[in-house]
Amino acid sequence: MAKSTVQKIQQVAIAALNDVETLLAEWLPDGIRQGSEWVARNTARDDQGKGSFGVSLASGKWNDFADSDAHGGDLVSLLSYLQGCRQVEAAMQIDQRLGLGIFQRNGEAQASPPITSTSTKSQLRQQAEAERIASLQKAAQLAKRLWQSAQPACPGHAYLVDKGISPYRLRQTPQGQLMVPLYAHGELVNVQLIDAQGNKRFLKGGQVQGAYAPLGRVMPGKTLYVCEGWATGATIYAHTREPVACAMHAGNLEPVARALCERYGHLEMVIAGDDDRATPGNPGRTAANAAALAVGALVLFPAWPKEAPHRLTDFNDLARWYRQQGGHDE
Template structure:
């Protein structure tokens, strides 16, 4: 009897993991909670502040982050691979060991997966090509929709509740008739996606649009200058107002490195790149600092963090929080 292929072993592990989801998910996402047939948690990869946008189905294992449409998957193996930043084979082996399944043969304590056949390799590569083509088609369709919505929107109202709460000016934002703000996301200088922000600060991207590598610019890069790279748009607007320097907003911690490297390639050594990192002091491992440090190292950039007053609450994490606290406008629990 022939040994199962690597994809088959991963599928089997995923099936077992789903049956053990009530055990595994609290271990992987310990600050989450069960809501109906979903496990709802913070996205620890991008330093999410509160639960709500990241959900895992207990019925199918499908998971996604509604605030980052590039973060999604179809089973718990891909979820662990995403959370740990590893490959699916490595994640499957970790689950196999955790559940004592014994699906992977072991030699001297190391997992020894079966050799991939030529037919399996060709089938896997064809499947990946097909996935990439479908993804590119979806990205193009979303970019077209983003351009349509951007053209029909008007300049953002300075009295919009979110802008007032963050104490920032609208800059280049636009606003739909229903009141939602539009934050432009660009790639190579072209609009490819939008982030929507409502009056309560809830955020989402256009479904199926490109997020990884995209950025929202504030100000223009001209000659020798300092360019700040940060996570959220309100943080970027605060930095731009206080320094007068151009800023690009990567929208989440997981995107900082990709954007920083893009800016380094585009502008070269003539521009001083500075990663303005979030300081997620209440999050395990401080993912904001980790992501900012990695981005700075990859792009040969400087990195700075907010300098907190001694009496500043630990829940403050970014430069907009610091601005609001110093000005007496910070409200506990605000988005």
């Protein structure tokens, strides 16, 4: 008996879990795996940073803590939400992408989807892993070429002026984008490109998880600060002259903290977290506390004056606000 449309959608949702990370990397490319979840920005709204939007890698359930109406129970509903299409259209896209054969062009279901042997699945996983490693290597090579050919960043770059920070060792592309270098195991593996409007992107396929942008030099007797964005890190470095590692987003704080502990051994480390006070669940504070607990570090958040706007979230926001008030930002 032919399956109903609802049954076919459910079948696609279950089958899609075999390739959950591949799909999520395509739909939410700036996300990262954090434990059993994929943490990313919600591309369906004006989401400025990762932390509130997560997808279970085990079940496909997803939720946006910043939007009570944004949640679902599987990957089909997630793609439907992200693309603003019907679930049957999302299911057919996934079916075609993975070659499941659950939907045919005429909308009828096959008697049964193709059965993939265990050995074939293993081969597919190995192929996917090989492709992932190749993408990482390609992005790292491109990062090195871009970095070597770039000039020192201009202190008058609009983004730096807006943030009130110095360029330090940043470089700049001929097109005027700032280049923030990301390192892992002492090697340049990626760059974050920032334009004059503050729009940011990483190199496609490049490593982000566990990679960081350094400011200053890690040395015995120095306190190492780990924070989210580079502007926040530059602000902390300017005020403390202690080394800083910028993890680029909340979900990467713990991986970076762990990587630094593995690389340098025992460190006096402080997780300088964002305080996302206006976001339900406060993902910045939550991630910073979790990272500090994981590596036995101290944790620090901005101390907000009563009159500071609630939209401010990080140490750079606080420093800029003080300057606007004509006060001191020590």
